[in-house]
Amino acid sequence: MQVIPVTAVHRGFGTTSRRDSWWVAPLGVFLGLSAFLGYATWAAFQNAHYHFGPYLSPFYSPELWGDSPHAWFGPKPGWWPALLPFSPALLILPFPGGFRFTCYYYRGAYYKAFWADPPSCAVGEPRKSYLGENSLPLIIQNIHRYFLYAAVAFLFMLSYDVWVAMWFDNAATGQKEFGIGVGTLVLLVNVILLTSYTLGCHSMRHLVGGRTDEVSKSPISDACYSCSSALNYKHQLFAWCSLFSVMFADVYVRLCSMGYWTDLRLL
Numbered sequence: 001m002q003v004i005p006v007t008a009v010h011r012g013f014g015t016t017s018r019r020d021s022w023w024v025a026p027l028g029v030f031l032g033l034s035a036f037l038g039y040a041t042w043a044a045f046q047n048a049h050y051h052f053g054p055y056l057s058p059f060y061s062p063e064l065w066g067d068s069p070h071a072w073f074g075p076k077p078g079w080w081p082a083l084l085p086f087s088p089a090l091l092i093l094p095f096p097g098g099f100r101f102t103c104y105y106y107r108g109a110y111y112k113a114f115w116a117d118p119p120s121c122a123v124g125e126p127r128k129s130y131l132g133e134n135s136l137p138l139i140i141q142n143i144h145r146y147f148l149y150a151a152v153a154f155l156f157m158l159s160y161d162v163w164v165a166m167w168f169d170n171a172a173t174g175q176k177e178f179g180i181g182v183g184t185l186v187l188l189v190n191v192i193l194l195t196s197y198t199l200g201c202h203s204m205r206h207l208v209g210g211r212t213d214e215v216s217k218s219p220i221s222d223a224c225y226s227c228s229s230a231l232n233y234k235h236q237l238f239a240w241c242s243l244f245s246v247m248f249a250d251v252y253v254r255l256c257s258m259g260y261w262t263d264l265r266l267l
Contacts, residue, residue, distance in 0.1 A: 015124035022120040029113035036243055043250055044089035049257040050250070054165045055183045057250040058190055062157045063088045070164075095150040102144035104202045105239050145203040155195055162187050168265075180267040186252045190245040197238035200231025 016022065043050075043059055050057040051068040063070045065077055066088040076086050100106055111117045118125035133141050165184040167176040198204065209215040209225025216222050231238065255261040 016120075016122055018120075018122055022123060026113040026116075026119055029109045032240070032243075033110060033113065036247055039247055040093070043254070044087055044093055045085060047085075047087040047089075049254045050089070052183070052253050052257040052263065053169070054167055055181075055187065055253045055256070055263075056161050056164070057253045058158055058161070058187070058246050059093065059250045060088045061154075061161050062092060064091055070161075095147065096154055099144070099147035099151040099198075100239075100243070102141045102147055103239065104144070105236050107141060145207070148198070148201055148203045148207070151198045151201075155191065155198060158187070158191050158194065162191055178267075179265055181263045181265050183252060183256065183263045185266075186249050190242070190249045193238060193242040193245045196231050197235070197242040199228055200233075200235045200238060201228075202232065202235075204228050205232055 050060040056070045064072050080086055116125050165187050168179045170177045205228045209221040215225050256263045
């Protein structure tokens with residue numbers, strides 16, 4: 001059989017034969033992720049205005065130590081180093097943050113948008129070598145499946161926050177009464193989007209059925225795999241919607257706490 005040699009031609013950075021607007025998608029990802037990271041970092045260090053009535057910002061949930069009624073173990077512990085900034089968000093955000101940072105979709109998105117690796121398909125990148133994810137630091141991407149377990153645990157805790165957000169203080173009786181406010185729905189929608197994103201994760205598909213040779217032989221695994229696959233089909237959409245639903249939930253609680261927005265009681 002005749003062997004035809006193929007010579008790889010290195011493209012200069014940004015060089016391409018494409019005639020479409022290939023730069024729009026990576027630019028949009030760059031702006032979107034930059035906006036979220038900037039806001040999330042600012043909000044995490046605020047340590048203020050993260051709760052309002054029965055509402056707790058998802059950036060601060062679960063609140064292990066803090067000044068709100070939602071804190072599990074009371075105020076900031078005395079053993080906390082005085083030189084380190086304290087915020088309940090800083091204690092828990094590394095877990096959902098790690099889940100998204102190692103997500104298969106987000107990897108492809110921010111590799112293109114931030115590292116130009118490559119900027120887009122068939123577009124020249126600013127490097128000649130390819131190291132893949134088999135060495136540091138990118139080999140840590142392989143721990144994504146372990147961050148998945150933490151992400152699932154967070155879904156239960158955020159769901160509990162929605163339940164708490166249905167009980168309001170009655171000033172007349174001094175007791176709590178059932179109700180639904182706009183903030184309740186904001187937190188509920190956030191949990192729904194986060195659940196759709198998390199359960200459609202590629203690692204979740206593998207966990208519930210993808211690791212078996214014939215998943216159809218197990219009705220339960222087959223059903224779970226089918227549901228996860230259906231969510232995975234829209235994984236990119238849920239990734240972005242849930243990202244900004246988390247941010248908007250924090251914005252909503254923050255502005256209500258600061259008195260700029262009024263939380264309407266619907267029930």
